[in-house]
Amino acid sequence: MKNHFNKSIYFLAGAIFLVVGCSPKNVDYLKESKKDKDKRMEWWRDARFGMFIHWGLYAVPAGEWDGVNTYGEWIRHSAKIPLETYDKFVAEFNPTKFNADAWVKMAKNAGMKYIVITSKHHDGFGIFDSQQTDFDIMSTPFKRDVLKELADACQREGIKLCFYHSIMDWHHPDYLPRRNWETDRSTEGADYERYVQYMKAQLKELLTNYGEAPHVLWFDGEWENTWTHNRGVDLYNYVRSLKPGIIINNRVDSGRDGMAGMSDAGFAGDFGTPEQEIPATGLPGVDWESCMTMNDNWGYNKADKNFKSTRELIRNLTDIASKGGNYLLNIGPTAEGVFPPESIQRLEEIGDWMKQNGDAIYGTSASPFGSFSWGRCTMKRVGADTYLYLHVFEVPKDGRLVLNGIANEPMGPQYLAFPSVVTLPIHREEDALVVKIDTVLPDKNNSVIVLPLKGKPDFHLSPQIVAKYDLFINEQQIAIRDEEGDSEIHYTLDGSPPSLQSAIYTVPLSVKNTSLVSARSFRKGQPISGTLQRTFIKVRPQSASGQEGFSAGLAFAYYEGDWDSLPDFNKLQMVASGITNNFKLKPTNDGEHYGYQFSGFVKIPKSGVYTFSTSSDDGSSLFINNRPVVDNDGTHGMREKSEVVVLEAGYHEIIVRFFEKTGGEGLQVFWESEDFGKQAIPDSALFYLPGK
Ligand code: FHN
Numbered sequence: 001m002k003n004h005f006n007k008s009i010y011f012l013a014g015a016i017f018l019v020v021g022c023s024p025k026n027v028d029y030l031k032e033s034k035k036d037k038d039k040r041m042e043w044w045r046d047a048r049f050g051m052f053i054h055w056g057l058y059a060v061p062a063g064e065w066d067g068v069n070t071y072g073e074w075i076r077h078s079a080k081i082p083l084e085t086y087d088k089f090v091a092e093f094n095p096t097k098f099n100a101d102a103w104v105k106m107a108k109n110a111g112m113k114y115i116v117i118t119s120k121h122h123d124g125f126g127i128f129d130s131q132q133t134d135f136d137i138m139s140t141p142f143k144r145d146v147l148k149e150l151a152d153a154c155q156r157e158g159i160k161l162c163f164y165h166s167i168m169d170w171h172h173p174d175y176l177p178r179r180n181w182e183t184d185r186s187t188e189g190a191d192y193e194r195y196v197q198y199m200k201a202q203l204k205e206l207l208t209n210y211g212e213a214p215h216v217l218w219f220d221g222e223w224e225n226t227w228t229h230n231r232g233v234d235l236y237n238y239v240r241s242l243k244p245g246i247i248i249n250n251r252v253d254s255g256r257d258g259m260a261g262m263s264d265a266g267f268a269g270d271f272g273t274p275e276q277e278i279p280a281t282g283l284p285g286v287d288w289e290s291c292m293t294m295n296d297n298w299g300y301n302k303a304d305k306n307f308k309s310t311r312e313l314i315r316n317l318t319d320i321a322s323k324g325g326n327y328l329l330n331i332g333p334t335a336e337g338v339f340p341p342e343s344i345q346r347l348e349e350i351g352d353w354m355k356q357n358g359d360a361i362y363g364t365s366a367s368p369f370g371s372f373s374w375g376r377c378t379m380k381r382v383g384a385d386t387y388l389y390l391h392v393f394e395v396p397k398d399g400r401l402v403l404n405g406i407a408n409e410p411m412g413p414q415y416l417a418f419p420s421v422v423t424l425p426i427h428r429e430e431d432a433l434v435v436k437i438d439t440v441l442p443d444k445n446n447s448v449i450v451l452p453l454k455g456k457p458d459f460h461l462s463p464q465i466v467a468k469y470d471l472f473i474n475e476q477q478i479a480i481r482d483e484e485g486d487s488e489i490h491y492t493l494d495g496s497p498p499s500l501q502s503a504i505y506t507v508p509l510s511v512k513n514t515s516l517v518s519a520r521s522f523r524k525g526q527p528i529s530g531t532l533q534r535t536f537i538k539v540r541p542q543s544a545s546g547q548e549g550f551s552a553g554l555a556f557a558y559y560e561g562d563w564d565s566l567p568d569f570n571k572l573q574m575v576a577s578g579i580t581n582n583f584k585l586k587p588t589n590d591g592e593h594y595g596y597q598f599s600g601f602v603k604i605p606k607s608g609v610y611t612f613s614t615s616s617d618d619g620s621s622l623f624i625n626n627r628p629v630v631d632n633d634g635t636h637g638m639r640e641k642s643e644v645v646v647l648e649a650g651y652h653e654i655i656v657r658f659f660e661k662t663g664g665e666g667l668q669v670f671w672e673s674e675d676f677g678k679q680a681i682p683d684s685a686l687f688y689l690p691g692k
Helices: 007-020 034-047 083-087 100-109 146-157 192-208 229-242 310-322 341-360
Strands: 049-053 114-120 160-166 216-220 289-292 326-331 375-382 385-392 400-403 426-429 432-436 447-453 464-466 476-481 488-492 509-511 515-523 526-538 554-560 576-580 594-604 608-617 620-624 627-632 639-647 650-660 666-673 686-688
Touching: 034 326, 100 114, 100 146, 100 341, 114 146, 114 192, 114 216, 146 160, 160 192, 192 216, 192 229, 289 310, 310 326, 310 341, 310 375, 341 385, 341 447, 385 400, 432 447, 464 526, 476 515, 476 526, 509 515, 554 686, 608 620, 608 627, 608 650, 620 639, 650 666
Parallel strands: 049 114, 049 326, 114 160, 160 216, 289 326
Antiparallel strands: 375 385, 385 447, 400 432, 426 432, 464 476, 476 509, 488 515, 515 526, 554 576, 554 594, 594 650, 594 686, 608 639, 608 666, 620 627, 620 650, 627 639
């Protein structure tokens, strides 16, 4: 019987690689030209829609352990299953109903153009035949290389197969750090560099043994402190050196902004990876892909029946495409190798919609119009013309779809799913094209109207009213900007519609009272844009504390317990307390099931408008002067929430509450104002009252 986690196998593999390992050619692929990158990314940008598959040993327990049934692919860590116990799943993993063609056809029929599957998740188990370890599918009763079968099926069906590969590895003896509860698992002899060589050796297998696949390498688990920017850049170049045309996500490097998924410039990776969320607006010139579950788990959980409706899934796809992103929708197959029936049903229903409306998704770009109250808009060039796709979710009360700032001559709009000689009525109102629709929509999920426009886009968006906040204390400076230029901006401050007779904008305005600013662009005496309105409200700041005798630091109270949301700490038995110099977490238990309440004063340097934010895993909340400001509660990955308050210069009471259930953990507290950008609240701004 193969000993499928023989340590010596790992060390031997690592040593061999170190001696004979191929050192990647010294090409810095990050210096690639825009033209070359655009060519490499073209198929991915056109695809817009892909299937994520999380499948591995964790499908065997199917989310349940020790009477708890809320786990997913993190079960080994979240349920603190010892390695030896978890490894027993190897002997049970026998997905006899697995059929690569069936999986690929379900993805294809749903309108998905690519599949990203977990070659190895955090548990370290490979669903492919690796020569680097026996902790893979060839040690199970199944003994088939799933990735090979999927690669062949994808080749047959014209679907691009991609691999998700976790940098974090809870199984390999050289991976560090260990799970914080694995105190009995020695780190003696562990060599992280040797682990990196092992990971590279596996990646070389994945990059060279599966034909054209993988078309994308989707890294994950890059957030632990052993993984660094330098390692990320090196790994990016290593992968590209083996498959230069491959696409790599931004989780290859260490610059990702939590679940928002984007990285600052200078970090490696071809696209951002928002997770379980959709950016509020498009990110012009930035490639990104929102990955989401269909229910609440990535890996199969037999009890998780909280599946999103087909309508929500179609509207997510539409919202994402209208902002220029890709949608990676997840399936968690069972240990038998089949998709959950709820997933199959949704894939079929999405596929029905895509068969009629796929043109409004594939190859489209973000429309410049943003979101509408009635739905979304995507856009693509078709020959010399421009096609707008109006995705109607709800019929406006007046039945009018108003598209401001379009100078193009329209051709006949039609429902994409029901092309007919009858076109929908359309007319021009100054700068706007107006499409009239009936009160009954042909598709309850999303009715798409194609609106062909002659020539290349000739749009003129409303001017931007530029000011950081909508609130002010005494006076608000307002700039009005027309990005397209070659126009005259007219504005009003009383909410009336701007006209040629209204004031012309020449220099920044200053308002001293609550004002409704309206702005519109004109050219040669005619309006060429819609009207943008923005209200600026004059408010009184919250008064500062009149107390004195402050000392530098924050008071903290530390608690332990198992919560799914922030508890009322005042009703709990405190485990420890003291003074700290910032919102630092120093749990004294296993780093899970604990909470903090930080309290003190924040010194506001200047009366004004401030944004406070918390970024936390799990939940957190922030109060100023005992009023709730940020509610970032719940069990989730690192997630940021923010809110605006208006404060007088001086000391204001601040309370931050935080709890960690299991898994990742972290708390950051930020502030920003008119005078400075978002930053962690510095120690120098935090105080407490001794003896209070
Ligand atoms: O920890 C993983 C999680 O299991 C899942 O794979 C998601 C999907 O993107 N990524 C990480 C959480 O951010």
